[in-house]
Amino acid sequence: MTVQLKTSVARATPIIAVDRAAFKALAPKLPKATQNWLATCGFSGAPDSFALVPGADGKLGQVFAGIGHVAHPFALAALPKALPEGQYHLSDEGLAIPAEQAAMSWELGAYQFDLYKPRSRPAAVLLLAPGAEAERGLALATAISATRDLVNTPAEHMGPEELAQAAALVAKQHGAKFKQIVGDALLKQNFPAIHAVGRAATRAPRLIELNWGSAKHPLVSLVGKGVCFDTGGLDLKSAEGMRQMKKDMGGAANALGLAALIMALKLPVRLQVLIPAVENAVAGNAYRPGDVIKTRKGLHIEIGNTDAEGRVVLSDALAYASEHKPELIIDLATLTGAARVALGAQLPALFTKHMDTGRELVDLGLKLDDPLWHMPLWAPYQEGIASSIGDIVNTGRSALAGAINAALFLEYFVPEQQDWLHIDLFAWNDQARAGRPVGGEAQTIRTLLAYLEERFA
Template identity: 45%
Template sequence: MHSVFETAPAAPAIPITFATKTTWDAIRDGLSAPAQQFALANGFAAKPGKYLALPSADGAIAQVIFGLDEQTSKSRDPFRPGSLPGLLPPGTYRFANAPHDARLATLAFVLGSYRFSRYRKADESDVRLVPPDGVDLADITRMAEAAGLARDLINTPSNDMGPQELAQAAQELATRFGASFNCIVGDDLAQDFPLIHAVGMASTRAPRLIDLGWGDPAHPKVTLVGKGVCFDTGGLDLKPSSGMLIMKKDMGGAANVLALASMVMDARLKVRLRVLIPAVENAIAGNAFRPLDIFKSRKGLTVEIGNTDAEGRLILADALALADEEKPDLLIDLGTLTGAARVALGPDLPPFYTDDETLAQDLAACAKQENDPLWRLPLWPAYDAWLDSKVANINNAPSGGFAGSITCALFLQRFVEAAKSWLHVDIYGWTPSAKPARPEGGECQAARAIYKLLDERYG
């Protein structure tokens, strides 16, 4: 993302005054008589998301009024100022008064400036902001750049974002921060990572396990695992065309793990970081894995394939098993895994799972603080028996259809034993319709909240 900040403007910045319906009368009374008349003539009432550009005597923009939700509103959106880059004429602006949260408003302003322009020239937002005093500009910039990375990776269509291209993006990130990089490709996965190999072997684009390492070995071990299904047909349990339409986003877990890793490394947090991304394309061919096939996982558990469209948990299982062998202090996985999570909580509120009560409380607080919503769901022990198979240790997709996100989390939990603490997040990675600071398309979900958690623990 290009920088929208202007720290030393050549001319005075245009002031943006934030108003609510409650504060608007007082703000209006402080305007000049012509400005009051102009606002009246335009019917401006400080409705949330609405703006009014007040002209000066020479016809230039003298001031902007922008409507916010009431502080006490149940639907208050701290990212409301993220609409401004798409509304305002080109120019350099500043906040004339404090929005509800100046830091989040500033971040929203930058996030709202994002454009995906790889294939079609997009009008770059020529709206710039003089950052308000007191905000941590470096932290906001790293969050915005990480979000841009995740969005770019997810928005890139699968013909240009296969397993090899995803690995290249990870390698570029490793090079940028001086991290180690390794990749196991194709049939070399078959022996030690049989589930990753099974899911990816039908594609002409070889599967791979991406492995990035960074940090001081003496620091606490934090391992991130991201689902990297670069396109998901559903396999032989073929998705309908409507279900495949945005399956380029099925590597959203990997994209967000890379975004999170970029923030951790840029902030130089005191962790020993490892990033594992199983990258595959779930394709259809004569050698595709089949329903009721049985594979022995890296951990040694045999897995019966109940559904080839429950492939994300299979590739994560092998990667989690590898991560778990090092007994990390904190093991985190992110993936676009279940439609059940969307049915339960919608696209904007990913569920997370952990048995660590302190971690759950801390993450919930960080999610609220960063306006990066997450909601805890239980690792409900009674449902674990639903994963039983009559012919193998475990089935990847129990019949019945109940509690699909929970049973997926329970499946993954079978592959984590030694890690001191484990967190699983079932993200969507996509914004179906544009919202302030969140354009339609690929989205950075959970990464900012987890980064802030790590920053508080290891900063």
């Protein structure tokens, strides 16, 4: 941990956090030498900027850090890797950053996926006073970092079995029950769609399940798409399209990250986590375009394209989740390129049957700087996924409204009265920002956690 909870900060270097307005007000009150030094450095309090101020002995005396606003989840994220090694603390001279944001932003600012390439140097350490808010910030950072690690790990070391091992570890850490249905056992236990997509891979497909909590509490089901690598199947992707497909299990990683937070913070819910984990591979027994696949619900899917496999595996998992009649189902999936075309990498697409819930989640996401955007389950487009030889086809008649078509497809496997959120996310940063390096990302889990706390606490 690069954040340590300690009451004594006697030997730590102070950090004075300011925004532009706060620095403008504070600057005239500083010693003249400090004013001149900061002016020479060009420091103005701009977000993600900092200036090192020497003490009388020539050693580092204090740090001025520019932030966007005190409640921003990445307020201090530019500092841990940039500051000299050592211990730091937040000075009372600066703006008061809440302990949750301070802890989370510092930890995530220090994040690096170092499984294969070691860090060039240790990150700086922040000392914070012990307390519930700082601990919550650390819990959030831990879950987000773990989510990123899962997405960043190459498919060679993160296949269906390894994803199951990661889920089992989360279960063990929080006292949840873990089980999995593997390979041909999927057929015996009526998960034919998951089996069909994953059967061509040398690594067996499976349905991973975690259960946690008291029977007296409302049931919440999290469903995460766990396609550990997606070649596109027989409808093979291009080399460019396949390059980052290790991240196609990003929905599963985010579901596990959210589940870890729910259990760590002991929300009063009964939690079920379902992850259909497969590799969409090419082999002689791969499922084919034109095939008709039976699902757990009994509906028959015509395969229009084997590269639209995520919605096929999710169909069985959503049907299974619905059988338990939960208060809420949330599925998270790196489902469509169309959602990225519409909203870009930073905005996951949210689909819900209830407009008021959509507005509430969008507002909450904006407040927490963990955004998502409400998209319509536009019923007239259902005719675009009708099949002449099955109940439904896994591709639309055209490329138009691709994210909506995928959401409407999933809706077939959720009962009309069932409360359900579908989130089509990217799970990836395509450009670096403070605390958010290029690579795997946790998206919407802070917003969903806050929503669940408001709804069920």
